[in-house]
Amino acid sequence: MNILSDLGIVYALLGAAVAVLFAGCGSAIGVGIAGQAASGVVTEDPSKFAKVLIIQLLPGTQGLYGLLVGFITLSKIGILGGGVADVSVTTGLLILAACLPIGIVGLLSGISQGKTAAAAIGIVAKKPEQFGKAMLFPAMVETYAILALLVSFLAVNGIQV
Amino acid sequence: MSVLKMQRISICALKKDRKAILEKLQSLGVLEVDIAVGGDSVGGDGVGGDGYFRKMDTAGQKAGFERAAAAADQALDVLERYVPEKKSVFAALEGKLLIGRGQALEIEENRREILRTAKKICGLDREHAEKLAEAVRIRNSIEGLAPWMSLDVPLKDSATKRTVLFPGTMPGGTTLDSIYEVIAEKAPDAVGADIRLISSEQSMVYLAVACLKEDAQAVEDALRSAGFARPAQTWEKTPAEEREELEQQEKTCAAETAEIEEQIRELSEHRTEIKIAADYYRVRADKYEVLGELPQSERTFVISGYIPQCEAGHVESWLSERYDCAVDIEDLKEDEEPPVILKNNPFSMNMEGVVESYGLPHKGELDPTTIMSFFYVFFFGMMLSDAAYGAIVAVVCAVLVRKFPRMSPGMKKSLKLFFYCGLSTLVWGILFGGYFGNIVDIVSEKFFGTAVTVPALWFIPLNDPMKLLVFSLLFGVIHLFTGLGIKGYLCLRDGKVMDFFCDVVLWFMLLVGLILMLLPSDIFASIAQTQIVFPGWLNTLAGILAAAGAIGIVLMSGRDKKNPALRIALGAYDLYNITGWLSDVLSYSRLLALGLATGVIASVINQMGSMLPDNIVGVIFFIVIFLAGHTLNLAINLLGAYVHTNRLQFVEFFGKFYEGGGRPFEPFKENTKYADVKEETIP
Numbered sequence: 001m002n003i004l005s006d007l008g009i010v011y012a013l014l015g016a017a018v019a020v021l022f023a024g025c026g027s028a029i030g031v032g033i034a035g036q037a038a039s040g041v042v043t044e045d046p047s048k049f050a051k052v053l054i055i056q057l058l059p060g061t062q063g064l065y066g067l068l069v070g071f072i073t074l075s076k077i078g079i080l081g082g083g084v085a086d087v088s089v090t091t092g093l094l095i096l097a098a099c100l101p102i103g104i105v106g107l108l109s110g111i112s113q114g115k116t117a118a119a120a121i122g123i124v125a126k127k128p129e130q131f132g133k134a135m136l137f138p139a140m141v142e143t144y145a146i147l148a149l150l151v152s153f154l155a156v157n158g159i160q161v
Numbered sequence: 162m163s164v165l166k167m168q169r170i171s172i173c174a175l176k177k178d179r180k181a182i183l184e185k186l187q188s189l190g191v192l193e194v195d196i197a198v199g200g201d202s203v204g205g206d207g208v209g210g211d212g213y214f215r216k217m218d219t220a221g222q223k224a225g226f227e228r229a230a231a232a233a234d235q236a237l238d239v240l241e242r243y244v245p246e247k248k249s250v251f252a253a254l255e256g257k258l259l260i261g262r263g264q265a266l267e268i269e270e271n272r273r274e275i276l277r278t279a280k281k282i283c284g285l286d287r288e289h290a291e292k293l294a295e296a297v298r299i300r301n302s303i304e305g306l307a308p309w310m311s312l313d314v315p316l317k318d319s320a321t322k323r324t325v326l327f328p329g330t331m332p333g334g335t336t337l338d339s340i341y342e343v344i345a346e347k348a349p350d351a352v353g354a355d356i357r358l359i360s361s362e363q364s365m366v367y368l369a370v371a372c373l374k375e376d377a378q379a380v381e382d383a384l385r386s387a388g389f390a391r392p393a394q395t396w397e398k399t400p401a402e403e404r405e406e407l408e409q410q411e412k413t414c415a416a417e418t419a420e421i422e423e424q425i426r427e428l429s430e431h432r433t434e435i436k437i438a439a440d441y442y443r444v445r446a447d448k449y450e451v452l453g454e455l456p457q458s459e460r461t462f463v464i465s466g467y468i469p470q471c472e473a474g475h476v477e478s479w480l481s482e483r484y485d486c487a488v489d490i491e492d493l494k495e496d497e498e499p500p501v502i503l504k505n506n507p508f509s510m511n512m513e514g515v516v517e518s519y520g521l522p523h524k525g526e527l528d529p530t531t532i533m534s535f536f537y538v539f540f541f542g543m544m545l546s547d548a549a550y551g552a553i554v555a556v557v558c559a560v561l562v563r564k565f566p567r568m569s570p571g572m573k574k575s576l577k578l579f580f581y582c583g584l585s586t587l588v589w590g591i592l593f594g595g596y597f598g599n600i601v602d603i604v605s606e607k608f609f610g611t612a613v614t615v616p617a618l619w620f621i622p623l624n625d626p627m628k629l630l631v632f633s634l635l636f637g638v639i640h641l642f643t644g645l646g647i648k649g650y651l652c653l654r655d656g657k658v659m660d661f662f663c664d665v666v667l668w669f670m671l672l673v674g675l676i677l678m679l680l681p682s683d684i685f686a687s688i689a690q691t692q693i694v695f696p697g698w699l700n701t702l703a704g705i706l707a708a709a710g711a712i713g714i715v716l717m718s719g720r721d722k723k724n725p726a727l728r729i730a731l732g733a734y735d736l737y738n739i740t741g742w743l744s745d746v747l748s749y750s751r752l753l754a755l756g757l758a759t760g761v762i763a764s765v766i767n768q769m770g771s772m773l774p775d776n777i778v779g780v781i782f783f784i785v786i787f788l789a790g791h792t793l794n795l796a797i798n799l800l801g802a803y804v805h806t807n808r809l810q811f812v813e814f815f816g817k818f819y820e821g822g823g824r825p826f827e828p829f830k831e832n833t834k835y836a837d838v839k840e841e842t843i844p
Binding site: 054057058060061064065067068071072080130131132133135136139140142143146147149150153154157 | 515750755
């Protein structure tokens, strides 16, 4: 019995970790960037708190998408249910690969969306009535995280364990 | 589903009725004053040309009213600082006060008195600030005196016949010995200089120096070389007496401050009056601004502007019944760009805010609100897709709208929008079997032993995501085709048959052909998991449609170019837009993704909550996790659904036919901030 052939479950778990970890980091950085801009606006005009908070939250969704894929993966390989499934090396690597899109796209799009959100907060600071438009720019970035989520989700869902 | 038709109304009336007419127009709020064009035509009418009509200079009055409004606002700010108004969490929803005509008149009568009160409040606030500054100054003096307390003579230079005494400070760590050393070295002639250390701190030593008059200069110079400095402030009495006096002053100052605060508190009962008066002045300032723009002759004045057609008749009959005036209503000229008001059915009007945030329809464009509103609610529900969340959103919005009837119209529209979106979410949740994710399964299994599942009315997306993906894209295609269809309608309406054929029909042919070619293919079969087989003639037709459409687009897109090579090149470039269509359709996959996100994260929360064993602690833990988790999930997914529904409308749908850029209707009206006057019933 080779230790390498037992590693299937490890790869699978690594996949879940990659999804949650990178997407979560992306969101954390993004929300952080936007939060700095939001704090600046609120020091000047506390009444804009609710609006800038909403925009600050926009880059937070990548983390949730990562969590979603991670959760699906965990329940797929049985770690959540209690009975750990017997995962072959191939299946484990397949799951790892399936988790990569949301992990990597989540990281990068989270950061970009954070920067866009910070700029959008600038719009709200100067022209609060343009809130609707300001909210749209960060949402454009998120499209690609959604596409990655879809592929990751469909792939994990489709792999037979 | 329309933009209200605007007309131009021009009123020429006698000056003696000016005040009444202007105030009536202002309270009706249906006229956007636009003199520029009207003024020209008035001047051109002959009687004396431009010289006949003059504009009145009202800048002075206007500024006076604005100053008064600002003073009242400032007084309200002051009151808010000293006596904050008790506000509920929902204060933002309460909207403006509503007062009767009688109360408004009463306030108008007493406005000078109220303005005086407002100014008094502002004055008291200034006094209060001064008192506070004085208190700080006194406190500083007391602290400055502290080190000198053991000195029992006044803190200043004093002299007897032959000696002088002067106080001062030296750097920290200086000792008596070192001071005497310095004097001995630098002023050897000075005899009998006596130094008394009053007190010493880390950084400073306080001392009093007594010496002969003739030696004073030499001693001081010697000490200066070692860092001696006179105190910054001198006092007439001994420090102890001075302090007592200062403390007395401090007490008086505090009492006066309290007195001022009390006075302001007493004046705060006038708050409502001041608010109404502030609005009065604001409204009058607006009136004088308009008045300043009106052309006036010796006896008459002219006002002109845009008015919605449905209001024009009322205003005309109202005016001509009461006053000697000439009212002229005419249709707009071709090149005029009128302001825009949207008019929609009671359901769709709630989505007007969404359209406004993109841009109002430009002249000649269709108001997209009605068509958009159905898609909007449909997509929103699909993205949130949880019955319980939908019910919560709908109930909360309904209760708020019912409870706060005076909220601002914009807020009311938004809440109603979310109410309908909540209903739609409820329906989609029932279709997909989502109630707080899978709460029913989890609770029944954990706390009651048997797993109960509420069956989905349609199917559970998590079990069959590909099916929902196909449906999402299908809804997307319908949405996009609707958009393209509207563009076709607009082309036909404007009589541009060629544009209709080239830009709409050809694209429909190409796209429908391509879709028909895609459906029987293996790619689609693997996505939809069913093989669709078309009869042979349909496959042929699909090919012909696609080919004809593509060729047509290549040939016709650049039809305004003469150069054939350029024309073909432009056509080919336009054909490249097919990738745009592809990405537009794929963009609708977010309907699936966001729906899944809501459901799966809700399940994660439920699963987390049910981790502890089934006992009292477990139940409490479950409830806490349930409340916190689902509140967060609902908030973030509500935000997501809102943003992405807007995006689908703005980018994908509007991109096909709508530009926006219209100017909102800004009528001459009573622009109040705090209180509205109840409309009298129109006699």
